[in-house]
Amino acid sequence: MPDDAGWTAPEGSWASSAARRRNMQAIRSRDTKPEQLIRRLVHARGLRYRVSARPLPELRRTADLVFRPAKVAVFVDGCYWHGCPEHYVPPRTNSGYWSDKVARNVSRDRETNQRLAEAGWLVLRFWEHEESASCADKIAATVIARRGELRPGGRL
Numbered sequence: 001m002p003d004d005a006g007w008t009a010p011e012g013s014w015a016s017s018a019a020r021r022r023n024m025q026a027i028r029s030r031d032t033k034p035e036q037l038i039r040r041l042v043h044a045r046g047l048r049y050r051v052s053a054r055p056l057p058e059l060r061r062t063a064d065l066v067f068r069p070a071k072v073a074v075f076v077d078g079c080y081w082h083g084c085p086e087h088y089v090p091p092r093t094n095s096g097y098w099s100d101k102v103a104r105n106v107s108r109d110r111e112t113n114q115r116l117a118e119a120g121w122l123v124l125r126f127w128e129h130e131e132s133a134s135c136a137d138k139i140a141a142t143v144i145a146r147r148g149e150l151r152p153g154g155r156l
Contacts, residue, residue, distance in 0.1 A: 037132040084129070
């Protein structure tokens with residue numbers, strides 16, 4: 001049904017208005033500010049990684065940072081989209097749809113963790129509100145430790 005401005009939602013669209021549609025399309029799925037900051041800090045510590053890559057080619061999931069030789073996948077999760085226990089606030093508009101969407105995201109995150117673990121990967125997840133420097137420190141320490149465990153003789 002057209003709104004006051006004559007806008008009609010595309011068929012199958014969840015958008016309740018043109019403004020809501022524009023707002024939701026502007027939300028980034030990669031290269032968010034917290035993710036970029038953590039990447040810069042990890043890079044400054046001398047580590048190299050893949051950005052927005054699939055840890056397992058057959059698994060249709062992308063991690064924010066992927067350290068292939070060490071088998072470490074890093075995810076920087078948004079508080080709203082991944083249901084942060086501290087900051088998630090249920091939506092007031094179209095709450096059924098959005099609450100179900102967040103629940104599906106949380107379920108998919110758990111499945112991703114399990115599938116990667118079964119394949120020998122270590123998954124690190126951080127919330128967007130966590131301090132970037134401490135996230136980068138943990139990532140660096142974990143990757144360096146895993147490299148030592150996985151290489152013969154413990155050499156880097």
